[in-house]
Amino acid sequence: MKIGIIGAGNIGGNLTRRLTALGHDVSVANSRGPQTLTALAEETGATAVDARDAARDAEVVVVTVPLKRVPDLPSGLFDGAADGFVVIDTGNYYPRERDGRIPEIEDGGLTESRWTERHVGHPVVKAFNGTYAQDILERPRPAGDPERMALPVAGDDERAKGVVRALIDELGFDTVDAGGIDDSWHQQPGTPVYGLRAGAEAVAKALAEASPERPAAFRG
Numbered sequence: 001m002k003i004g005i006i007g008a009g010n011i012g013g014n015l016t017r018r019l020t021a022l023g024h025d026v027s028v029a030n031s032r033g034p035q036t037l038t039a040l041a042e043e044t045g046a047t048a049v050d051a052r053d054a055a056r057d058a059e060v061v062v063v064t065v066p067l068k069r070v071p072d073l074p075s076g077l078f079d080g081a082a083d084g085f086v087v088i089d090t091g092n093y094y095p096r097e098r099d100g101r102i103p104e105i106e107d108g109g110l111t112e113s114r115w116t117e118r119h120v121g122h123p124v125v126k127a128f129n130g131t132y133a134q135d136i137l138e139r140p141r142p143a144g145d146p147e148r149m150a151l152p153v154a155g156d157d158e159r160a161k162g163v164v165r166a167l168i169d170e171l172g173f174d175t176v177d178a179g180g181i182d183d184s185w186h187q188q189p190g191t192p193v194y195g196l197r198a199g200a201e202a203v204a205k206a207l208a209e210a211s212p213e214r215p216a217a218f219r220g
């Protein structure tokens with residue numbers, strides 16, 4: 001599959017490593033330009049590009065930048081993407097240590113991914129947001145392995161969600177359907193499933209136990 005990854009940090013870098021290893025054709029971008037990504041490109045065989053070129057011909061585009069940087073993404077971010085392309089959002093809102101206070105999320109009742117979706121102008125599928133970046137490299141397991149972790153996946157478009165769930169299965173993880181983007185508070189920071197390393201049954205239970213109230217530590 002042709003995959004564009006916008007953000008080459010902890011999550012974007014490790015997704016680049018694993019997806020290229022699986023044989024996917026990955027383009028990866030950061031904010032400083034492809035000349036700063038030569039080491040990652042040499043290591044993985046991915047193509048380092050400008051952010052505005054990352055989605056070209058891509059069937060899947062991963063947006064994995066700090067939430068406060070989402071509004072800085074270039075306009076026309078998805079120009080030239082393949083028909084029916086799917087956007088994965090890995091983002092989390094950390095008002096205190098990173099993102100600053102975002103009133104639409106705190107007062108307006110938007111989930112973090114709904115806010116991101118409005119900025120990028122395309123429906124998103126929320127995945128990997130509660131997954132430690134290192135686990136993407138170190139914890140893949142074959143289907144059926146009792147140690148296999150499950151990741152929650154939320155999205156409004158069932159087909160898009162299916163594409164993402166199949167890709168995550170290929171990466172070595174089970175998935176749990178976490179509903180639509182308005183339900184995705186169930187997997188935001190501070191919820192029981194956030195950072196949980198467990199199988200599908202425990203992940204489904206943790207999603208069900210989430211409270212819609214944002215924990216104090218995650219309020220700005």
Ligand SMILES: NC(=O)c1ccc[n+]([C@@H]2O[C@H](COP(=O)([O-])OP(=O)(O)OC[C@H]3O[C@@H](n4cnc5c(N)ncnc54)[C@H](OP(=O)(O)O)[C@@H]3O)[C@@H](O)[C@H]2O)c1
Pocket residue numbers: 006007008009010011012029030031032033051064065066067069072073074090091092093128129130131132133134
């Ligand atoms: N770290 C984790 O374990 C983890 C786990 C799950 C989810 N998340 C979430 O996933 C998101 C990314 O986290 P991370 O830890 O991977 O971040 P990170 O290590 O800080 O990396 C962020 C990347 O985004 C790039 N970037 C920033 N602004 C950009 C722009 N305008 N255009 C293109 N690229 C841009 C940065 O490029 P430059 O360096 O060139 O600026 C950098 O490559 C966050 O919302 C985070 O909360 C993180």
